[in-house]
Amino acid sequence: MNCEIFLELLEREAPAVEFEGPLLEARAAGVPAATLAELESTKLAALRVRALLERRARREAELAALFDTASDLAGLRDVDAVLQAIVHRARRLLHSDIAYMTLPDPQSDDTYMRVTDGSGSQAFRACRLPMGAGLGGLVAQTGMPYSTPDYFADQRFHHTPEIDGAVQDEGIVAILGVPMKLGEQVIGVLFASHRDARPYAPEEVALLVSLAAHATIALDSARLLTETRTALAELSAANEAMHAHYNTVERAAQAHDRMTDLVVRGGGVDDVAAVAADILGGALLVLDSDGRRIGVIDPSGSGPHEQLDDDHLVGEIASTAAHLGRAARMKELWAAPGGAGAEPLCTLVLHHPDELSPSDQRILERAALVTALLLLFRRSIAEAEGRVRGELLDDLLSGRVPDRAALRSRAGLLGIELEQPHVLVVVDHGAHHRTTTWTADYAISRHGLAATRGEQTVLLLPGADPTAAARHIARELTAAVGTAATVAGSGPVELPSGAPAAYREAERCVQVLHALGKRGTAASADTLGFVGLLIGQGTDVISFLNTTLGPVADYDQRRGTPLMHTLETYFATGCSLSNSAKHLHIHVNTVTQRLERITGLLGEGWQNPDRALEIQLALRLHHLRESAVFAG
Numbered sequence: 001m002n003c004e005i006f007l008e009l010l011e012r013e014a015p016a017v018e019f020e021g022p023l024l025e026a027r028a029a030g031v032p033a034a035t036l037a038e039l040e041s042t043k044l045a046a047l048r049v050r051a052l053l054e055r056r057a058r059r060e061a062e063l064a065a066l067f068d069t070a071s072d073l074a075g076l077r078d079v080d081a082v083l084q085a086i087v088h089r090a091r092r093l094l095h096s097d098i099a100y101m102t103l104p105d106p107q108s109d110d111t112y113m114r115v116t117d118g119s120g121s122q123a124f125r126a127c128r129l130p131m132g133a134g135l136g137g138l139v140a141q142t143g144m145p146y147s148t149p150d151y152f153a154d155q156r157f158h159h160t161p162e163i164d165g166a167v168q169d170e171g172i173v174a175i176l177g178v179p180m181k182l183g184e185q186v187i188g189v190l191f192a193s194h195r196d197a198r199p200y201a202p203e204e205v206a207l208l209v210s211l212a213a214h215a216t217i218a219l220d221s222a223r224l225l226t227e228t229r230t231a232l233a234e235l236s237a238a239n240e241a242m243h244a245h246y247n248t249v250e251r252a253a254q255a256h257d258r259m260t261d262l263v264v265r266g267g268g269v270d271d272v273a274a275v276a277a278d279i280l281g282g283a284l285l286v287l288d289s290d291g292r293r294i295g296v297i298d299p300s301g302s303g304p305h306e307q308l309d310d311d312h313l314v315g316e317i318a319s320t321a322a323h324l325g326r327a328a329r330m331k332e333l334w335a336a337p338g339g340a341g342a343e344p345l346c347t348l349v350l351h352h353p354d355e356l357s358p359s360d361q362r363i364l365e366r367a368a369l370v371t372a373l374l375l376l377f378r379r380s381i382a383e384a385e386g387r388v389r390g391e392l393l394d395d396l397l398s399g400r401v402p403d404r405a406a407l408r409s410r411a412g413l414l415g416i417e418l419e420q421p422h423v424l425v426v427v428d429h430g431a432h433h434r435t436t437t438w439t440a441d442y443a444i445s446r447h448g449l450a451a452t453r454g455e456q457t458v459l460l461l462p463g464a465d466p467t468a469a470a471r472h473i474a475r476e477l478t479a480a481v482g483t484a485a486t487v488a489g490s491g492p493v494e495l496p497s498g499a500p501a502a503y504r505e506a507e508r509c510v511q512v513l514h515a516l517g518k519r520g521t522a523a524s525a526d527t528l529g530f531v532g533l534l535i536g537q538g539t540d541v542i543s544f545l546n547t548t549l550g551p552v553a554d555y556d557q558r559r560g561t562p563l564m565h566t567l568e569t570y571f572a573t574g575c576s577l578s579n580s581a582k583h584l585h586i587h588v589n590t591v592t593q594r595l596e597r598i599t600g601l602l603g604e605g606w607q608n609p610d611r612a613l614e615i616q617l618a619l620r621l622h623h624l625r626e627s628a629v630f631a632g
Contacts, residue, residue: 084115428488
């Protein structure tokens, strides 16, 4: 019967005090001492069973909490939520007033509150614990669990005003702290504390250690997850970069292959420009070494392009690119020089409003380099052909081609059609390199010959009109090079025998133009009037001069007088004595005296129209003789 009473108390989980009830009732009823002793023994056995059941229930709750924590870790998504759950379970299982977790801060060499549960003090939540200070600092420093039933009375710990103030503000008395260890490294401290004095049982310490181990796993898993995500992000970025690099290399390789194929198949500058414009997307302008436009490609056909048409802007960006030696941008234009140095062989100018990637800039630079190589190759061929053509023309001018058969064999190799009439043109350019290059190219384009002699270039061109040929060359040369040259033509030329005479005639024509103050103009013997007749027909000019003006010239030479100059001025002023005196800055009487002396030397009638015309012609030829046009 007594056992049933205590079993009923155990079944309904009655508090320990109720187990005294049956014993008190028996004493009151006067139960014999033996029965009371038996009842006391049964009560003690029931209380032992009750304590065992409580421990098992507590252990079951602890295991359930640990199992829940493990489940949280298995499905870790938010590390803060997991840590908050661990701290909350620690508070619940240890029946503490407050539970909290501190983590180290390597930058400030102390620890800070990461998670709290049950705290009501802002000062406590913001408290930082230096390493070795307070209970928590000592746990973090030593890696060992510490507990105290009364923190303020415990002198094992290094008390600081800041820590003690925060603990007092929270009302904490008893504290239990255990380390969160990852190997030998302490990565945090888990606490349970009470607002009243009490010791902590070993099983409570063990339970908090188990929860701290789970918290350690949570933090380490979060770290590994973060590192994994970072690694995945870096791997993804690297993959994207590698893919972009592959596309860049593929794009560059495609451009290189297309341009190389063009060069191998004999493509020209326009073909290379078309490939570059197609790959890069935009209108492309090609400039030669002198900044002249030699080609423009617009695959979209959306022109005109205002900026590409702006010569000043195009020139400025081309100069900038040449100075930098690489691609340069200005507004919506990109330019790349072809060739090294401050004077590239060419420049490609691309209209592209958007940013060009570094790889596309390299494609533009490579296209410029390929274009420069083509131009250099073309120039080398032209120079080689020009030398061959120049040698043939030089032999013609020097009379070293014996007959037409010899000429035909050499001319046939150069595409010279001897059946057509030819004219000879002399270009006096003052050793201007660009003019020399231009005239050589001009001769080749007209299926003619060109040779440089000193400061002159001689051309033999198909045609029957030397005047038209000279004027056309002068006009085209000025437009292309920007400088005027004196140009003279002669012919048609009887080849090969007539070449030396035609050359001498054209050369004398250039000298006449210089003597007449007409540098930079074009003419032939046909356009120089009486002078042309003289230089074209080989008249004995010296004899004519001696017969007409010889006495006056000899008198001036012997006496040092200015009779020739007076005679020129007299005719130039319309035979006016007063005007002649003004021009000569002498008195009219002096003019009269000089004219009388001239009459004495030339004889009466020298002012008659026929004689006067001969004298004026002689005076003009005298000037040309002084210029060495008719010397010898």
